Amino acid sequence: MGKNEELEDKSIYYRYRKEAGYTREKASELLDMPVRRIEKIETYSQDATPLDIVKMAKCYKKPNLLNYYCVHECDIGRDNIPEIATSELEHIILETVDSLNEMAPQVNRLIQIGRDGRVTDDEIEDFAFICCKLEEITLAVDSLNLWVKNTSLENKLNGELLKKYKDKLN
Structure with a gap:
């Protein structure tokens, strides 16, 4: 196996193109990008x-490629964007419910902390715990949204119908 082949095997871009069933030539045509650039x-x-990355994510039907790029390759995102794990729906729901259950008793404490508009030294430990739980909930929601995008693209979920009902609620 040559050096480029070893690198390609480790490249998420290569793997996702192959999973989509495209040769570089076909991807070049679909992405409107030279074959050499894709390589x-x-x-x-x-x-x-x-x-x-936006073009590849859409063409390969891999929306998680956007998060991968932001987390691993973008200078801004590397330190500011959390990596969103792709999981099965059951796992996402259990994580979400667990985080919500741990957060529920802390709601009154959060109100107490925020009442005066500042966080004092004696409140920091509780505030840190609450922030961590909120971050877990945020990641669970992001993971669920990514699951929805992936599942919609695979035609295993009626994304248009889901959007219709969500729009109605907003």
Whole structure:
């Protein structure tokens, strides 16, 4: 196995293109991107642009590619965007319910802490715990949203109908 082949095997861009069933030539056509550029992105010999990633995520039906790029390759996102795990629906729901249950008793404490508009030293420990639980809930919601996008793209969920009902509620 040559050096480029070893790198390609480790490249998420290569794997997702292959999982979508595309040759580089076909991906080039669909992405409106030169074959050589796709190869360079897949072997990490050239950085992808955000627009490249948006096109790939859509073409390969892998919305989690956007989060991967932001977390691992974007200078801004690397330190500011959490990685969203792709999980099965049952796991996402259990994590969400667990985090909500742990947070519920803390609601009154959060109100007490926030009442004066500041966090004092004697409140920091409780505040840190609450912040961590809220971050867990946020990640669970992000994971659920990613699951919905993936499942919709795989035609295993009626995304249009879900959007219709969500829009009605908003």
